[in-house]
Amino acid sequence: MTEPTSPTRPLVGRTAELDDIDELLSSVATGGGATVILEGEAGVGRTRLVEALQGAAGLLGVEVCLGRAVGPGAAPYALLSDALLGPARGRDARGPVVAELAALLEVLPPERTAAAARYARADELFAALVRRRGEQGPWVLALEDVHLADACSLHLLAHLAGDGALPHALTVMTMRGVPHRDELDVVVAGWTRAGARYLELRPLGPVATLELAQRTLRATSIGPALRGVLATTGGNPRLVVDVLRTAEACGVLERSGGVVEAVGTGWLDELEKVGRAHVDHLGERVLTMLGQASVLGGSFVVGDLAALAGEPVTECWRTLRHGLAAGVVHARGDRLVFRHDLVRTALYASLEEDQRRALHARAAWALRAAGAPSHVVAAHLERAR
Numbered sequence: 490m491t492e493p494t495s496p497t498r499p500l501v502g503r504t505a506e507l508d509d510i511d512e513l514l515s516s517v518a519t520g521g522g523a524t525v526i527l528e529g530e531a532g533v534g535r536t537r538l539v540e541a542l543q544g545a546a547g548l549l550g551v552e553v554c555l556g557r558a559v560g561p562g563a564a565p566y567a568l569l570s571d572a573l574l575g576p577a578r579g580r581d582a583r584g585p586v587v588a589e590l591a592a593l594l595e596v597l598p599p600e601r602t603a604a605a606a607r608y609a610r611a612d613e614l615f616a617a618l619v620r621r622r623g624e625q626g627p628w629v630l631a632l633e634d635v636h637l638a639d640a641c642s643l644h645l646l647a648h649l650a651g652d653g654a655l656p657h658a659l660t661v662m663t664m665r666g667v668p669h670r671d672e673l674d675v676v677v678a679g680w681t682r683a684g685a686r687y688l689e690l691r692p693l694g695p696v697a698t699l700e701l702a703q704r705t706l707r708a709t710s711i712g713p714a715l716r717g718v719l720a721t722t723g724g725n726p727r728l729v730v731d732v733l734r735t736a737e738a739c740g741v742l743e744r745s746g747g748v749v750e751a752v753g754t755g756w757l758d759e760l761e762k763v764g765r766a767h768v769d770h771l772g773e774r775v776l777t778m779l780g781q782a783s784v785l786g787g788s789f790v791v792g793d794l795a796a797l798a799g800e801p802v803t804e805c806w807r808t809l810r811h812g813l814a815a816g817v818v819h820a821r822g823d824r825l826v827f828r829h830d831l832v833r834t835a836l837y838a839s840l841e842e843d844q845r846r847a848l849h850a851r852a853a854w855a856l857r858a859a860g861a862p863s864h865v866v867a868a869h870l871e872r873a874r
């Protein structure tokens with residue numbers, strides 16, 4: 490199996506996005522400033538696209554400052570420091586602003602209130618750094634996983650939005666819809682008002698999904714059983730790659746000529762773990778509700794789920810909102826549809842036996858009350874035994 494993460498391998502199914510990036514890069518290369526908010530579900534390929542951006546910028550001789558947020562426990566300004574003060578900046582090039590900042594950050598207490606003046610100075614220095622950086626020529630500020638950023642970086646990013654796009658810079662912020670954070674909303678709203686482009690990175694379509702699988706396996710074609718499993722990934726590239734890795738690790742792949750097929754059921758338990766890992770970042774409450782929903786099938790009416798869960802419909806929506814933001818389900822009127830059947834199956838499989846039976850019994854009751862056809866009700870009753 491080849492490594493799909495290698496930056497030298499071409500992206501599958503992202504022609505439009507790559508064209509957008511080229512256009513934005515050339516606009517900053519000729520003096521403009523542009524901001525892009527790149528959002529998409531976990532594993533959809535944000536990092537891969539930023540890598541492609543780095544490659545394209547490299548070809549144009551545009552420097553990229555890349556920072557990645559690492560989540561809770563990060564130091565104040567960790568994200569911006571990673572992008573702007575990292576070792577890649579080169580000690581020799583350290584101007585007085587960077588030197589002062591580096592020294593200041595070393596003595597910042599973790600609480601903003603404990604040293605308001607020092608924090609204000611750090612804000613000022615970071616702001617000066619990013620605003621003046623463009624004087625040396627066009628550049629890219631790529632901030633990855635901003636949804637996990639430290640509060641100080643978010644605070645400053647929100648503040649910077651007030652002046653509009655950074656001069657001579659392509660600023661790219663990547664994020665997922667969950668976990669939801671108010672501070673992040675402020676940043677996104679601020680940059681939206683400042684004219685930022687919103688780019689939603691969508692899952693791959695069926696053709697690109699197969700292409701990714703073929704490339705990864707170096708196959709000319711994929712057998713029907715493996716195709717069937719790949720169809721449950723909803724076009725999420727990470728799920729595609731993980732499914733293929735799992736198949737390979739479990740030894741179920743068979744090759745005949747250029748055709749690769751998955752044979753047998755020996756990998757299904759491991760496959761469930763892949764689906765489950767994909768949603769592990771969602772809170773327990775959301776997972777419980779999605780687990781209940783998995784009993785109703787690949788798509789379900791929210792009112793039926795509410796009856797099944799014994800909660801008001803509004804409460805269900807409140808919880809499911811996170812599943813929607815994470816791209817695990819999507820809405821079609823009053824119905825929700827699981828985006829990846831792999832995930833739904835995994836959620837269903839993680840239910841305890843007793844619990845699953847009880848949920849099917851409640852589903853039968855709720856669906857009968859809602860006027861569902863008798864065979865649907867009967868199928869639930871069958872599974873409730």
Ligand SMILES: Nc1ncnc2c1ncn2[C@@H]1O[C@H](COP(=O)(O)OP(=O)(O)O)[C@@H](O)[C@H]1O
Nearest residue numbers: 493494500501531532533534535536537726727
């Ligand atoms: N368009 C693509 N073509 C080929 N491989 C991709 C593509 N998008 C993502 N991948 C692969 O899928 C996996 C997840 O992508 P990644 O960029 O890390 O997702 P994200 O940052 O959105 O969570 C990686 O192995 C990556 O190489």
Ligand SMILES: [Mg+2]
Nearest residue numbers: 535536537634
């Ligand atoms: Mg990523």
